[in-house]
Amino acid sequence: MNSSWYIPAGSADAPYSVAVTPESAGWSECGLHVLDLGTDGTVALQTGDTEVMILPLAGGGSVECADDVFELGTRTSVFDGPADMVYLGVGQSYVVTGHGRIAVCAARASRSLPNRRRAAADVPVELRGAGNCSRQVHNFGTADTFEADSLIACEVITPGGNWSSYPAHKHDEDSYVESQLEEIYYFEIDDSPAGTPGFGYHRVFGTPARPIEVLEEVRTGDVVLVPHGYHGPSIAAPGHHMYYLNVMAGSGPERAWRICDNPDHTWLRASWDHQEIDPRLPMRTNRGV
Numbered sequence: 001m002n003s004s005w006y007i008p009a010g011s012a013d014a015p016y017s018v019a020v021t022p023e024s025a026g027w028s029e030c031g032l033h034v035l036d037l038g039t040d041g042t043v044a045l046q047t048g049d050t051e052v053m054i055l056p057l058a059g060g061g062s063v064e065c066a067d068d069v070f071e072l073g074t075r076t077s078v079f080d081g082p083a084d085m086v087y088l089g090v091g092q093s094y095v096v097t098g099h100g101r102i103a104v105c106a107a108r109a110s111r112s113l114p115n116r117r118r119a120a121a122d123v124p125v126e127l128r129g130a131g132n133c134s135r136q137v138h139n140f141g142t143a144d145t146f147e148a149d150s151l152i153a154c155e156v157i158t159p160g161g162n163w164s165s166y167p168a169h170k171h172d173e174d175s176y177v178e179s180q181l182e183e184i185y186y187f188e189i190d191d192s193p194a195g196t197p198g199f200g201y202h203r204v205f206g207t208p209a210r211p212i213e214v215l216e217e218v219r220t221g222d223v224v225l226v227p228h229g230y231h232g233p234s235i236a237a238p239g240h241h242m243y244y245l246n247v248m249a250g251s252g253p254e255r256a257w258r259i260c261d262n263p264d265h266t267w268l269r270a271s272w273d274h275q276e277i278d279p280r281l282p283m284r285t286n287r288g289v
Helices: 268-274
Strands: 016-020 030-036 041-046 050-065 068-075 085-088 093-108 116-118 125-128 135-141 152-158 182-189 200-205 213-218 223-226 230-236 242-249
Touching: 016 223, 030 041, 030 182, 030 242, 050 135, 068 093, 068 116, 085 135, 093 242, 152 230, 182 200, 182 213, 182 230, 200 223, 213 223, 230 242
Parallel strands: none
Antiparallel strands: 016 030, 030 093, 041 093, 050 068, 050 085, 050 093, 085 116, 125 135, 135 152, 152 242, 182 223, 182 242, 200 213, 200 230
């Protein structure tokens, strides 16, 4: 199914491999750029009216802003444990220098907060779900672990054959049980042991009042946008671990991630009480995760 909410890899112009802005997405708050710096590159950027979280996907380098230089240690791939992250507030010019792929998560912001670096070793790693719904979450920029004005971001690793973002859930209205948040899913899929490219699937579906229907096969570099509605599952094909970077923001008064499950599937959570976490998690890497 080809949807306007699906952005295939290779759709952006150099130096970007991904370029999502509020304007291109048709919404108001969040965006994502992935810089492709090659073996050695430098790109000058501005935060404008957004705050940003910058982290290497595969590669490393530095971020220079005013009198500060923040290092981004190298990680081999998105499956190599958490990454260093640099936060920059609104209204600033900065330069990213390095190699490989560097993600710039962005959201419109009204408060100016201090620039700072979060080391990979300080990123909380969470194991969610159980059985074949087990996944690993790197909470480098979530609302309860890192201060920002509006931007919420994290990374999720789903072992091959598992389902994540499941039960399907939504966050498209402000209430005491739900937050209104736009969301970006950026995917990378692990190759097989033989080196063949991997794939997975991702679904978004709506309510009778706000219909939407997205079901896409996703591969490395693909993006799925979630403007509203239930989203999930994200399914990793057997033999291929799935990674996704989530970028979220909303226009509500509170920076929070509150969700409502699809009522048809929320029963599943109770079944995890009697299952073990997938023994492949946490994924052990040379970064110590």
